[in-house]
Amino acid sequence: MSTTRPEVALFVTCLVDLFRPVVGFAAVELLEQAGCTVSVPEAQTCCGQPAFNSGDRVDAKTVAAQVIDAFEGFDYIVVPSGSCAGMLSKHYPELFEDDPAMADRARDFARRTYELMAFLVDVRGMTGLDAAYNGNVTYHDSCSGLRELGVKQQPRQLLASVEGLTLIELPGAERCCGFGGTFCVKYPDISNNMVGDKTTDIEKTGADTVLAGDLGCLMNMAGKLTRTGSSIRARHVAEVLAGMTDDPAIGEGQPE
Amino acid sequence: MKTTTRQFKDNARTALADTGLQSALDKMETGFVVNRANAAARLPEFEALRDQGRDIKNHTLEHLDFYLETFEANVQKAGGHVHWAATPEDARQIILDICRSVDAKTVTKGKSMIAEEIGLNEFLEENDIAPIETDLGEYIIQLRNEPPSHIIAPAIHVLKEQVADAFHEAHTDLDPGRSLEEPQALLDEARAILRQKYLDADVGITGANFLIAETGSSVIVTNEGNGDLTQTLPKIHIAVASLEKVVPTLEDASALLRLLARSATGQEFSSYTTFSTGPRRPEDPDGPEQYHVVLLDNGRADLLGTEVREVLRCIRCGACMNHCPVYGAVGGHAYGWVYPGPIGSVLTPTLIGVEEARHLPNASTFCGRCEAVCPMRIPLPKLMRHYREKAHEEKLTPAAERAGLGLWAFAARRPGLYRWAAGLVIRVLGALGRRRGRFASLPFASGWTRYRDLPAPQGQTFQQQWAARNGRRGRGA
Numbered sequence: 045m046s047t048t049r050p051e052v053a054l055f056v057t058c059l060v061d062l063f064r065p066v067v068g069f070a071a072v073e074l075l076e077q078a079g080c081t082v083s084v085p086e087a088q089t090c091c092g093q094p095a096f097n098s099g100d101r102v103d104a105k106t107v108a109a110q111v112i113d114a115f116e117g118f119d120y121i122v123v124p125s126g127s128c129a130g131m132l133s134k135h136y137p138e139l140f141e142d143d144p145a146m147a148d149r150a151r152d153f154a155r156r157t158y159e160l161m162a163f164l165v166d167v168r169g170m171t172g173l174d175a176a177y178n179g180n181v182t183y184h185d186s187c188s189g190l191r192e193l194g195v196k197q198q199p200r201q202l203l204a205s206v207e208g209l210t211l212i213e214l215p216g217a218e219r220c221c222g223f224g225g226t227f228c229v230k231y232p233d234i235s236n237n238m239v240g241d242k243t244t245d246i247e248k249t250g251a252d253t254v255l256a257g258d259l260g261c262l263m264n265m266a267g268k269l270t271r272t273g274s275s276i277r278a279r280h281v282a283e284v285l286a287g288m289t290d291d292p293a294i295g296e297g298q299p300e
Numbered sequence: 301m302k303t304t305t306r307q308f309k310d311n312a313r314t315a316l317a318d319t320g321l322q323s324a325l326d327k328m329e330t331g332f333v334v335n336r337a338n339a340a341a342r343l344p345e346f347e348a349l350r351d352q353g354r355d356i357k358n359h360t361l362e363h364l365d366f367y368l369e370t371f372e373a374n375v376q377k378a379g380g381h382v383h384w385a386a387t388p389e390d391a392r393q394i395i396l397d398i399c400r401s402v403d404a405k406t407v408t409k410g411k412s413m414i415a416e417e418i419g420l421n422e423f424l425e426e427n428d429i430a431p432i433e434t435d436l437g438e439y440i441i442q443l444r445n446e447p448p449s450h451i452i453a454p455a456i457h458v459l460k461e462q463v464a465d466a467f468h469e470a471h472t473d474l475d476p477g478r479s480l481e482e483p484q485a486l487l488d489e490a491r492a493i494l495r496q497k498y499l500d501a502d503v504g505i506t507g508a509n510f511l512i513a514e515t516g517s518s519v520i521v522t523n524e525g526n527g528d529l530t531q532t533l534p535k536i537h538i539a540v541a542s543l544e545k546v547v548p549t550l551e552d553a554s555a556l557l558r559l560l561a562r563s564a565t566g567q568e569f570s571s572y573t574t575f576s577t578g579p580r581r582p583e584d585p586d587g588p589e590q591y592h593v594v595l596l597d598n599g600r601a602d603l604l605g606t607e608v609r610e611v612l613r614c615i616r617c618g619a620c621m622n623h624c625p626v627y628g629a630v631g632g633h634a635y636g637w638v639y640p641g642p643i644g645s646v647l648t649p650t651l652i653g654v655e656e657a658r659h660l661p662n663a664s665t666f667c668g669r670c671e672a673v674c675p676m677r678i679p680l681p682k683l684m685r686h687y688r689e690k691a692h693e694e695k696l697t698p699a700a701e702r703a704g705l706g707l708w709a710f711a712a713r714r715p716g717l718y719r720w721a722a723g724l725v726i727r728v729l730g731a732l733g734r735r736r737g738r739f740a741s742l743p744f745a746s747g748w749t750r751y752r753d754l755p756a757p758q759g760q761t762f763q764q765q766w767a768a769r770n771g772r773r774g775r776g777a
Binding site for chain 2: 056060061062063064065066068069084086087088089090092094095096097098099100101103106107110114187188191192216218219220222223224225227228229230231232233234235236237238239263264266267268270271291292294295296297298
């Protein structure tokens with residue numbers, strides 16, 4: 045593992061901030077285990093994908109410029125989501141391509157930005173963790189992390205070191221779960237068909253827990269699993285790796 | 301062709317409820333997808349070949365005028381004719397005039413998406429010329445009076461029982477009690493019927509997978525050999541193709557052919573790859589007396605130099621739709637025009653306008669699987685996003701969607717206000733959902749909760765909790 049102690053800024057993502065803060069704390073924990081000093085810049089809201097993917101380039105650029113400002117001066121920006129990390133590292137430079145004042149800053153920002161799993165393994169050289177989880181888990185590869193950023197083997201490598209955990213590969217793990225940001229509410233019938241196929245595949249693995257690296261996909265799959273009466277739990281992979289699995293799983297009730 | 305693209309959502313709902321269609325679509329993941337992956341894995345230089353293919357097409361498109369004129373000159377040198385058609389109307393009229401010059405009654409047709417784009421069959425029928433599709437899939441859907449639902453597997457949505465029904469209904473000369481349960485029986489019957497049609501046809505019309513500038517040849521690939529009979533037996537062969545099908549050399553065509561079948565069906569090569577150059581020469585054993593190429597523009601030339609020019613690299617392999625989860629859910633007809641799947645979601649707004657086709661580039665999760673398998677490395681999600689931007693600029697998106705986006709943008713640009721408002725809303729939702737951990741319905745989230753629960757937030761935002769710890773870092777939430 046690398047010996048210098050880099051300054052890392054956590055881009056929490058709006059969904060983690062609003063719906064599942066434990067993922068943010070798990071990310072902080074993992075980054076600290078990887079020898080980083082972690083900060084959370086206050087002036088962050090969202091990465092801008094809702095605007096960018098709705099064709100609203102003007103608002104997407106405004107939000108992107110705001111994020112680049114807020115994360116100035118850190119060695120790395122780390123994101124517990126492949127989708128948002130892809131936005132920051134692949135699409136910000138694209139947004140400012142024709143803007144001489146911002147193009148270099150956006151490229152520099154993009155170079156410093158990583159998805160959490162890729163950062164831990166590829167940048168920090170983490171090979172394993174001191175964590176335990178009793179159960180059979182399966183793993184869904186979220187699309188942007190997989191295809192935009194090449195996140196595939198890193199979470200599997202870390203999960204392999206978790207005591208008591210057995211990973212059962214999910215057939216069709218690389219097929220979209222049907223979330224797609226606003227897609228799932230704009231085209232609910234199609235999205236439902238896709239997530240239905242996905243949860244059927246998850247059920248067939250016999251796993252008791254489904255993990256992924258993106259909260260959007262997880263909320264979609266968890267919501268479908270609970271709606272269909274399944275007892276399979278859904279968690280962000282960082283929760284398991286950081287040993288923070290005392291909270292109820294996504295969409296699971298809390299005993300009073 | 302009749303367009304139902306505006307009704308995409310209704311089309312999709314109908315398709316999702318069609319159990320026959322759904323069982324047909326389910327086979328794609330185990331067929332096309334697995335076969336393509338295996339074919340790509342067997343060829344070590346496959347990824348390098350994709351780069352080469354992209355570069356060949358980019359080069360050609362940058363010098364399209366030159367290569368098209370070279371192609372024309374070499375077609376003429378071989379004794380053939382080239383006809384330039386700016387619009388579908390022009391293309392139809394050119395083809396009709398050629399057919400009428402020999403007083404054609406029937407024409408046989410090889411598979412051609414351009415013929416679909418220009419609505420050729422309907423037009424010929426209106427003018428008392430009977431077009432007969434000779435590709436088995438195309439023949440089936442012609443009998444069923446419907447458009448193709450896939451660019452290389454036009455009848456992928458039809459079950460074999462439905463094929464048998466169509467044959468029983470159409471082939472009334474045959475014994476009505478015959479069994480058509482086995483696929484082989486269907487194949488034998490279609491073959492026997494079509495054989496005579498080839499011999500009777502006055503004109504054969506094919507598409508072209510490639511046009512080769514240096515030789516003036518048109519190239520078709522098929523797995524049935526129907527294209528060869530279509531283009532060699534009648535007196536006249538007409539190849540109808542769009543401008544961007546041209547490539548400079550034979551070598552370029554063979555590089556692209558190595559990509560085409562692997563990407564499409566997972567074959568190393570299609571069963572038949574046929575090069576046509578000019579009409580029959582005196583020493584040829586067979587071939588047509590006349591060879592015509594109809595070159596369709598239909599707005600393509602205007603795309604050169606624009607942001608969507610990359611769509612012109614497409615070689616129509618169909619890999620994008622084979623791998624698309626949306627196509628896999630709704631099939632091809634839901635898209636409502638000629639080209640379905642991701643390539644259709646870009647081509648359709650390009651060719652018939654973004655107002656008509658607004659839904660198609662929107663109905664994508666941007667999962668990126670299409671771009672990952674496109675042999676020509678066309679950035680399909682990026683091009684779909686381009687049309688979303690166009691629709692947004694032209695205010696074609698629904699008012700509620702625009703209002704929601706405006707509200708989001710207002711908050712996202714104001715981190716202080718955002719933190720305060722989000723904290724408040726999340727605290728309420730967290731308290732309401734704490735016990736069950738989820739919501740079965742919420743008034744403002746019915747699009748979500750119609751089909752799935754909404755997981756409840758944990759209670760406080762991350763930002764609130766982080767601030768409360770006053771920057772203290774450590775374990776536990």
